[in-house]
Amino acid sequence: MNSEPDTRPDLGVDMPPDLRYAAYARERLATMSPPADAEAFALAHHLLQLAYLLVTDLETRIHRPRGLTLPGFRLMFKLWLLGPTQPVRLAEISAMSRSAVTNAVNTLERGGLVERRPVPEDGRAVVVALTAAGEAAVREAFAEQTRREREWFACLGPAEREQMTALLARILHSRPADLP
């Protein structure tokens, strides 16, 4: 009997410490009184943990060695696709604050990767544009980042990747309405 594969959380060996902790936490939450929602914890934990590991990995492995940062690259990538763009637009599509864009642009401008240009029709406005050096940097970094992302997601089949993208997109579309 009982020769099925063991699907209980693997509390044993050969597990990264973060997953070992997550499995332990799941068991503890389920056996609390009153029992807490262990499934909600696992979903949120895995989502945030994966995002954190992926961000850290891309940052240290791809971008820092090139003198970039991941947020800096993501901003440059948007400029690459969109062309010269106002900070307020960049903040909108990134769901970031305007001051965060200001800071990122300052760093990139110090590195000669982007430049600010005044907008004649509006004395308040500015557009941020890639320099030639920035355009080259974003093109090369994009290729490397894509390659690394493929390594991360290689453990999923094409259908599973599509499924995961669809699930993420559904949550993003039906995000709680009362976001800041």
Place this chain on the structure above:
Amino acid sequence: MNSEPDTRPDLGVDMPPDLRYAAYARERLATMSPPADAEAFALAHHLLQLAYLLVTDLETRIHRPRGLTLPGFRLMFKLWLLGPTQPVRLAEISAMSRSAVTNAVNTLERGGLVERRPVPEDGRAVVVALTAAGEAAVREAFAEQTRREREWFACLGPAEREQMTALLARILHSRPADLP
């Protein structure tokens, strides 16, 4: 003919700016020469964007009003489950640097939520422990965070949530071996 539901990326209206950008980027990447991997972009973008929105939302809506931060809460939550713990263990299970733990503990200690205790057997070591105030704070914040997480994932059915957790767990288990 052609009365099927339109499954093309919705470039139209009524979309948050970040998703509108993502749909545009996907199209642009697919039509580049040579074509870039638009699916890899979408998966990575949605994953990072969702994590960012969720983190920001939990931070501003749940934890900041209570005088906490999300990283601070997550550390206290670990202490709640594990009991007094050394910073080096906390860094391991969080996949963070030791200095990040030091900083987080400093902030929490200033707020009277945790305390450091020396370890008699090891003159270098310290354990971090919840205070009574910290224990109460983490218990209340946990209930609120779980409620908010449920709102975020309410658009998925139970089977879909389980599926998503499983996909995330698979990636986490088979993470690239050469992480820092």
Place this chain on the structure above:
DNA sequence: ACGAAGTTGTTATGGCCGTAACAATATTCA
């Protein structure tokens, strides 16, 4: 026993990010 090597926690420095406040400019509307 004792010096070399490793571990633990901290500090310094720098980047990212949010909120709040601000100056400059644009827009609205009475």
Place this chain on the structure above:
DNA sequence: TGAATATTGTTACGGCCATAACAACTTCGT
């Protein structure tokens, strides 16, 4: 037209995080 309001970008401040260097301590190896 002119004052009230809104928008844009920036700055100041504080929290988070990483890396690198460091002091204190422990452990290892001979």
